[in-house]
Amino acid sequence: GQNIDQPTEMTATEGAIVQINCTYQTSGFNGLFWYQQHAGEAPTFLSYNVLDGLEEKGRFSSFLSRSKGYSYLLLKELQMKDSASYLCAVLPSGGYNKLIFGAGTRLAVHP
Amino acid sequence: EAGVTQFPSHSVIEKGQTVTLRCDPISGHDNLYWYRRVMGKEIKFLLHFVKESKQDESGMPNNRFLAERTGGTYSTLKVQPAELEDSGVYFCASSQTQGHEQYFGPGTRLTVT
Numbered sequence: 001g002q003n004i005d006q007p008t009e010m011t012a013t014e015g016a017i018v019q020i021n022c023t024y025q026t027s028g029f030n031g032l033f034w035y036q037q038h039a040g041e042a043p044t045f046l047s048y049n050v051l052d053g054l055e056e057k058g059r060f061s062s063f064l065s066r067s068k069g070y071s072y073l074l075l076k077e078l079q080m081k082d083s084a085s086y087l088c089a090v091l092p093s094g095g096y097n098k099l100i101f102g103a104g105t106r107l108a109v110h111p
Numbered sequence: 112e113a114g115v116t117q118f119p120s121h122s123v124i125e126k127g128q129t130v131t132l133r134c135d136p137i138s139g140h141d142n143l144y145w146y147r148r149v150m151g152k153e154i155k156f157l158l159h160f161v162k163e164s165k166q167d168e169s170g171m172p173n174n175r176f177l178a179e180r181t182g183g184t185y186s187t188l189k190v191q192p193a194e195l196e197d198s199g200v201y202f203c204a205s206s207q208t209q210g211h212e213q214y215f216g217p218g219t220r221l222t223v224t
Contacts, residue, residue, distance in 0.1 A: 004153075033213075035215070041217055042115070042202070042214075042216055042218065043154075043202070043215045045212040045213075045214065048211075087154070097142065097144070097159050097167070098144070098156035098159060099144075099146075099154075099213065100156070101146075101153045101154040102153055103152065103153040104153065
């Protein structure tokens with residue numbers, strides 16, 4: 001079956017660093033995406049990993065280990081506006097293009 | 112460049128009624144996807160269009176759901192007749208090529224009473 005796990009909620013302090021983990025078990029693997037979603041808005045693309053290692057993009061970085069079925073999203077210099085849900089999604093193999101989503105991690109950043 | 116748009120943003124209907132949701136993808140995106148999030152659950156795939164053709168409809172719950180994309184531009188998702196368990200947020204997404212990031216619309220919140 002397909003399974004993606006991530007913590008339900010996390011809290012962090014403004015200016016700090018937070019790491020949101022995601023583990024997955026899917027039928028094949030063609031890449032992992034992280035999306036940010038503010039309440040009532042569209043999920044917005046943050047990062048894409050298909051090879052092992054760290055991808056850095058400004059304050060956000062994403063890491064992938066395919067052998068461990070593991071990814072994390074690292075947010076640095078947290079700002080209040082980073083309070084949102086963070087969705088981990090996997091693109092399985094097999095010629096299909098449907099994303100398999102985790103339930104999302106709700107991050108609350110406080111002063 | 113305009114993003115993915117969806118209409119309506121909210122819809123409240125009674126059980127047994129019909130509702131049609133619309134999605135306008137980003138211009139030039141051949142790939143269009145429908146997803147759904149029911150209360151407290153993860154976003155789940157419904158189906159994928161490439162232009163006007165259904166590439167994958169493995170996520171469609173049952174035959175009360177009908178998706179179309181005539182002309183390969185906008186898409187509609189019709190639920191007829193609606194049931195209580197159809198309540199949720201219906202997202203549309205589009206991408207230029209398969210395997211690349213999908214751009215999501217803001218969703219349509221459907222409430223069936």
